[in-house]
Amino acid sequence: MTTGERVARYEAALASARIAERPVAVCDLDAFDANADDLVRRASGVPVRIPSKSLRVRALLERALARPGFRGVLAYTLAEALWLCEGGIDDILVAYPTVDRDALARLARDERAREQIAIMVDETAQLDLVEDAVRAALPRGASIRTVLELDAAYAPLRRLRFGALRSPVADAPAAVALAREIARRPAQRLIGRMAYEGQIAGVGDGARGPYGLAVRTMQALSARELAERRAAVVAAVREVADLELVNAGGTGSVERSAGEEAVTEIAAGSGLLGPALFDGYRAFSPQPALWLGFPVVRRPGPGVATLLGGGWIVSGVPGRDRLPVIAHPAGFAYAPQEAAGEVQTPVLGPAADALRVGSTVWLRPAKAGESAEHAPVYRLVAGDRVVDEAPTYRGEGRFFL
Incomplete structure (x- = not known):
């Protein structure tokens, strides 16, 4: 299944369940x-x-x-x-x-x-x-x-x-x-x-x-x-x-x-969630199971769309591999002077011109667990339906580190 097909399935499932919130975390x-x-x-x-x-x-x-x-x-x-x-x-x-x-x-x-x-x-x-x-x-x-x-x-x-x-x-x-x-x-x-x-x-x-x-x-x-x-x-x-x-x-x-x-x-x-850091392994290829949808809230100019949030950066040695991967639409890159920001994230590329305020850009986290420190719930999708929602530790009011 291509990334575009996966995302289309999630967007249809969310729309059918009348879930309009963004950002949204989807677990496949x-x-x-x-x-x-x-x-x-x-x-x-x-x-x-x-x-x-x-x-x-x-x-x-x-x-x-x-x-x-x-x-x-x-x-x-x-x-x-x-x-x-x-x-x-x-x-x-x-x-x-x-x-x-x-x-x-x-x-x-x-x-x-x-x-x-x-x-x-x-x-x-x-x-x-x-x-x-x-x-x-x-x-x-x-x-x-x-x-x-x-x-x-x-x-x-x-x-x-x-x-x-x-x-x-x-x-x-x-x-x-x-x-x-x-x-x-x-x-x-x-x-x-x-x-x-x-x-x-x-x-x-x-x-x-x-x-x-x-x-x-x-x-x-x-x-x-x-x-x-x-x-x-x-x-x-x-x-x-x-x-x-x-x-x-x-x-x-x-x-x-x-x-x-x-x-x-x-x-x-x-490996249960298949984050982006595992894209670089030879012996196995986990399916990407965790997806993060962020809304477009600004259009600063041609070839630019600005997301609300997006800076769900993971721990480790600072570097580009700690940033979420911009998964869909294809062809985007981070703005060199801003990268992924806590409150706003400009993304650059020709695909920006097809987006409108309110559109969703889908990211994949670099590591598996740390997205749960930002999202109160994961929307659980099976097939073409949202079948449940699961609170994260934070969603249950728990903070351990």
């Missing part, structure tokens, strides 16, 4: 479900855990979790995990360390939450803070489920590093030392290990020329090194504690991570 459930099937196929039987930050819409989390092949959520804050747990979602791993003492005390007091939520640690200072925060609230004999994060970056030379700056734990001796420290603390219980290989999962490998070749070479070398190191760490830590889970991956590295014997589950969620 047919594309979402197809992407879910493809993630499961790529994982080859290894369960897929959904990073909640890639969706930030409970209805979409629940839709994916109801499908075979998906199991559990990778949350981004403990407060969010507690909220999801209260809403009935099980098996939640918080992907980042927490220093939220109030949330830790709530976790300690809630028996169901203690059974369903695990927190992330990677150094002793975090263990000390957790222990202090839960001391008064944790029942005798109870413990907080804890997961240890391994640094997954590739550092072939002393001053050459590829990957996110995350955990200080990079090898088996460091992992074992922290595992033993956890074992000495009755308030905490080590149940898993996680590593996120962002230099593979989050970097497109489809570019041509020397840059693309360099990326593919780095990723191949990194994957080989990490598989060996991850296996060694898991084997060593299992001598200290029984591990229920070994989490790995990301949407861009599902096949590679699923092929490692030590890995028990894959983290992948952005």
Whole structure:
């Protein structure tokens, strides 16, 4: 299906449902479900855990979790995990360390939450803070489920590093030392290990020329090194504690991570929505499932149309790849001196002359989850109809970061 055909279907569905609001966020459930099937196929039987930050819409989390092949959520804050747990979602791993003492005390007091939520640690200072925060609230004999994060970056030379700056734990001796420290603390219980290989999962490998070749070479070398190191760490830590889970991956590295014997589950969620950053991958092509419609409110001159809003810019190293992609009509570019603005976004191109005040220009987000911080609801389209609306976290009045 072409972009024009997709957009025509969304516009007809919105018009039929008498939804005139703009900006509007549309989630294509047919594309979402197809992407879910493809993630499961790529994982080859290894369960897929959904990073909640890639969706930030409970209805979409629940839709994916109801499908075979998906199991559990990778949350981004403990407060969010507690909220999801209260809403009935099980098996939640918080992907980042927490220093939220109030949330830790709530976790300690809630028996169901203690059974369903695990927190992330990677150094002793975090263990000390957790222990202090839960001391008064944790029942005798109870413990907080804890997961240890391994640094997954590739550092072939002393001053050459590829990957996110995350955990200080990079090898088996460091992992074992922290595992033993956890074992000495009755308030905490080590149940898993996680590593996120962002230099593979989050970097497109489809570019041509020397840059693309360099990326593919780095990723191949990194994957080989990490598989060996991850296996060694898991084997060593299992001598200290029984591990229920070994989490790995990301949407861009599902096949590679699923092929490692030590890995028990894959983290992948952005691929459900197919944002523009995944247009540059060779091994898979998710369908674009999230579309953002912005209204034309000005016509400053020939070849120019100005949108209300449009600056839903995503996090990361600032650059053009953090901007939404102008998807339809074709042939537009951002104004060099303005790009995508919070309140207005001029778009340039011959197609502007066919637009009128009130027309809609459709954008695709660069990343999957951050549009939910702007839109209160996603309009859910299946076939040629709007079948429902789903509030985002913000639409439910929730703000976790």
